[in-house]
Amino acid sequence: MRIRAALVVTALAATALAGCSGDSTPLPVTPDRRDAVATVPAPGGSQPAPPACDPRASLRPAGALPAPGDMPPGSYMATIQERGRLILGTSQDTLLFSSRNPFSGRIEGFDVDMGRQVAQAIFGDPDKIQIKVIGYDQRVSSAADGTVDLVADTMTANCERWTDVNFSSVYYEAGQKVLVSKSSTAKSIDDLGGKKICSAAGSTSFDNIGKVRTRPVAVARPAFGDCLVAFQRNEVDGISTDDTILAGMAAQDPYAKVIGRRFTEEPYAMAMGKSNPEFTRFVNAVLERNRADGTWRKTYDKWLGDVGPAPTPPKARYR
CATH class of the missing domain: 3.40.190.10 (Periplasmic binding protein-like II)
Known part of the structure; x- marks a missing residue:
């Protein structure tokens, strides 16, 4: 509704x-920033690799909530x-x-x-x-x-x-999917090799488009709203970002649909x-x-x- x-x-x-x-793009490195990402020791090193980072693991609650x-x-x-x-x-x-x-x-x-x-x-x-x-x-x-x-x-x-x-x-x-025209026959982003797919410049969504094996063409815009305008002007063939955001876009454009399974977490x-x-x-x-x-x-x-x-x-x- x-x-x-x-x-x-x-x-x-x-x-x-x-x-x-x-x-x-990460924040600039400063002396007080500690690297939370595991690094691999040089070949022949005697020190074991530290445990890999689990980005989903947070700090455990201390107990019952205060009033x-x-x-x-x-x-x-x-x-x-x-x-x-x-x-x-x-x-x-x-x-x-x-x-x-x-x-x-x-x-x-x-x-x-x-x-x-x-x-x-x-x-x-x-x-x-x-x-x-x-x-x-x-x-x-x-x-x-x-x-x-x-x-x-x-x-x-x-x-x-x-x-x-x-x-x-x-x-x-959430997970990344792709939005296309309702007239498109594509079933997933893998079917869009060579097609122009828009995402926000500097976003991990933009980076992920470049990792798709069929090589869709990643097109950068300053924000996802600019991608939506580009899509409606037929300047790009689709938009790719998290499915939650795409659902909002599809709600605004009756000629658009979201396709495929999530290809990121x-x-x-x-x-x-x-x-x-x-x-x-x-x-x-x-x-x-x-x-x-x-x-x-x-x-x-x-x-x-x-x-x-x-x-x-x-x-x-x-x-």
Whole structure:
């Protein structure tokens, strides 16, 4: 129902859909950054290789959640409580996940509700939240430098990003697919060899197109909204990014369809600064509770029910 409503109210030319799997360029290397990605020792070296990074594994909750309004003294949650609001970094144009409602002006969606549930746990009030719209390439840096408390923005947890931020446990499993014209006979991206496929410049989605064995031609645009415009002008033959974002695009264009199976895994997680691990553990406790009490499923049905029935929530993995 929300998808059909969005079709009526969304202005295609103004859409600048946010990146999903995100900026593939890491932050500059600084002395305080520790490499979380396993390296292979030189041939003949005597030291064994360290364990491989598991980007899905987060910090285990410390125990039961404290009562709302009674955060542990000295914790980052207490700092947020004293401030009176949680600052959430997200986009305003990712349909179904975080987009501006044209009637109310509020930014809303699945990702926004993830942040509101954390605010609920801290304050007992989900409305004690300040939404800060951040750029496509600012998701890692905004969490790392404390510009926001939390980033929920269709963001894939990977080992490179773990060097700069902490991630929550995975709250949504996405994967890259491709959007084409409804008249296309292609069944998957493998059938699009030599065809022009658009993705956001610098995104891991763009990188992944180049890895397809049939060699579709990757075309870069500044943002996914620009890809949608290029597709509608017949400048490209398709768009490839996470299936969640493509679902929003297909809802806006009645002549488009999403095809094929996922050919990547994109585990979405919320990002936070590394200097407050207790906050990461707190957020994970909120996610654990919401998986168990049905809140996650209700949130899925609210925003993504038209895409299909709710899957089992992603199971948490811990370090």
